[in-house]
Amino acid sequence: MPEIKNFVTTLEERQPYIALKQKVKGETLLACDNTSIAGAMSQRACVYSGARVALNPVTDAVHLVHGPIGCASYTWDIRGSRSSGKETYRTSFSTDMKGIDVVFGGEKKLSRAIDELVELYKPPVVFVYSTCIVGIIGDDLEAVCKAASEKNGIPVISVKSEGFKGTKSDGYKAACEALKVLIGTKEGNIRSPYRINLIGEFNVAGDVWLVKPLFEEMRIQVVTSLTGDSTAQSISECHTAQLNLVQCTGSMTTLAKWMKEEYGIPFRKVSYFGIEDLSTALRETAEFFGSEEMNQKAEEIIARETAKIMPDIRRIRSRLEGKRAAIYMGGAAKALTLIKGFRELGMEVVIIGTQTGKKDDYLQISYEVKDGTVIVDDANPLELAELLVKQKADLMVAGVKERFLAYKTGVAFCDFNHDRVVEFEGFEGFLNFAREMDSSINSPVWKAAKSNIKDSVDNQAIKAEKVPGTHIENVQEDVVIIGGMEA
């Protein structure tokens, strides 16, 4: 992917991570997949955070953070993933390590903490996350968890997520490792000749509940979704599926690969966002099972559901046509599917970036976007602000940290991560997404945001001539709409 150097002002060392797509021969690759640069203000979190977001949606598990209080405090109920059953996952558990534990080791405290929580909450599984200082003082989590498993008769699984030992992606890997311990430990409850898992689906805002029924209508049993709205039981049965659909590929492809080797279950990379990707997911699944009846059912669903939302989509599309979008996502899979989603709404992508994209991801992204799009890895707020202005973005899709940055730059915003409360997946979800776009881009507040009230210095003269009471009109005329904003 060819690039222009110094498209934005940033640290010299950051320049290779930012590229502009354009028609020039020869390929220059975007630098990526490295640890963040000190002081560069990365938007990334840590290994622990990666593991936590990937595992947290397991609803009936006790998620115990072995570390000082902060790490647990900030991750209490952070993911907007919903549960149809137990709510244990929304409680924050910490060993609250103190100085004395740091000096003498925290193994004893941890082992008692596990016993205590098992006694009180009777969970079917406990995940124990290690944090930075655990990695330094060298507590043997593995051993403690093993002993606790035997003692309590439930799986107690250590998640190797010391914050400093890698990036968020390594946290995803740690989460997959933890899931492997559970998978295949129970007999399955087979209810259909066709069975799948929805891997890399976190049920944010209840997404799964708009997707699962589509498959069920095709007479497919969804054994589990990983990890949104899953339970220890459903995960331990998920080896009984015949196909894995992997959505958030960045976080869970390793698991799908492992299941292929271990259980011979093939996988497909899919997305349930946007009409095009969702339809493809349904068709490919039907094709996989090779049932003509299922094929027809899939087509029927696609036709019926599309017809339902299209009138609204068309109306909203006319209000969004030509608007310019910026995408900054945690993982590349979401970023890629968003490009198509925007296309379906008649919008164009002018900036696209991720926190954890890999070389192949960026290559694929560069094929998907138009010339003139900026591609960026591990961006920081100053770069993003400058890019938003330079690329004249109308809207940004990202997470909370970027929301207020976009707002301050006068750019509309849509949260695609944990914070949203409406579903974006499935057919209805896409309509929700379109509505969100409309409600932010076309809000009159942006007009206000660009307005200013001018000092009426020579009002004195005007006032003297005019009848009292009329100068209010003047003030209104003095409202100035500033064109663009400067970073």
Place this chain on the structure above:
Amino acid sequence: MTERNYTTVNPCVMCQPMGSVMAFKGIESSMVLMHGSQGCSTYMRLHLSHHFREPVDIASTSLSERGAVYGGSENLKKGLRNVMLRYHPKVIGVTTTCLAETIGDDVGRILTEFREEDKNADGVHIISVSTPSYEDDHTTGFIKAVDAIVRHFTEYGMGNDIFNNKLNVVLGENIAPEDTRELKRMLEATIGPRSFIFMPDTSETFDAPMTGKVEKIFPGGTPLSEIAYMKNCAASIGLGITSDNRAVDHLETKYKVPAKRVPMPIGLEYSDRIMSVLSEIAGCEIPETYRKERGRLIDAMVDVHKYLYGTRVAIYGDPEMVLGMLSLSLENGMYPVLVAPSCKTPAFRKHAQERIDAMNLDCDVKIFEGLDFDAFNDVVREAEPEILIGNSNGKYISQQTGVPLIRVGFPIHDRVGAQRILMMGYRGAMNMLDRITNTILETKDIELEKKWLQNKNTDLQESCCGLKSAHMQPH
């Protein structure tokens, strides 16, 4: 209460560096560099962004495995250079995370080396604060950082030693931007504009107006030149009495700046206290506007006294705020059946008891310091309050028990306007009274509605069938 000895479930406290960040964000042109791995800073940024609804930049030295093994010196220096390059701050607060503390980095030494090696560092004040979270919590982090900043500027700052007639006002706990603005108005009216040094001042930095420009560091905060002059001031007021205000203590012992320590001005009594102290220091009468405001507050108190008398409240959150809300509840005849400051402080209990004893209460007041929310949940069920007052983390308890929650303090991430909640001074007290009373009235309305509906149904049933079925009776 459920017995737990080894776990914290749903924590009430945050970690030390969080407090430190809040202090630095109230200082002119300052950036924070968190020495540790990447996650901590990102989590704190998220938390602060949610609450203040502003972009919050906190840099990290992004320690990796290598740094953890060989020491973080290289990362720290690089982090400093990069922050200087990109943000051009006048102050960089270096605050440590648990990781940096555990690997035992000597931050002081590294900073000395850095100043020798890098000439660009000359124009930047680098202030370090040691904030391991396995000791103490965010409230301590705040006090420590304020102290560190004051020490830095009074000792190595650009200030001279010429006496000035100003007043230092130093916070002992983070407060809302709106309260900061209110306090500054009170100070302007008594001591006079530009006659006080308020620190830290987040009124602009955590609640920045849209200007059409994106600022790298929001303007505002306590001016650095003023901090340097704090040692020459005529007096200090330490706002907050549950913990020692280290900065105020230091100014008193080292520079002989006489100090007064007053509670956060929440409610009538505590607002009166600061007003009298201010009038004493300024040697002026209490301004007419504030006399009127006070009068309006009392008018409001009289208006609502019947609604509030005997209302059972549970108050939780950071200690100074809790003490203030306790005082406000008591003076309005409410029954603070449960008082739970997020962390243990040396003097909370004493001051709380003093206020409680001054009242002729017809209820038990239970004080628990440093509970987690799970334990708090248990005691709430026992104490059966009618209202909860505290931050958003109590929403789960509120949802489960149906007890309405009045959101104050930090964090408030599920409602808008946290930065504009006015709690302090006479106007703040009025605002709180209105909110509390209206919540009570709303709850009563709903209850009455239900009761009447039930009655109506019963009557209907009676007229239809001529008999009153037992299960339809209102209870």
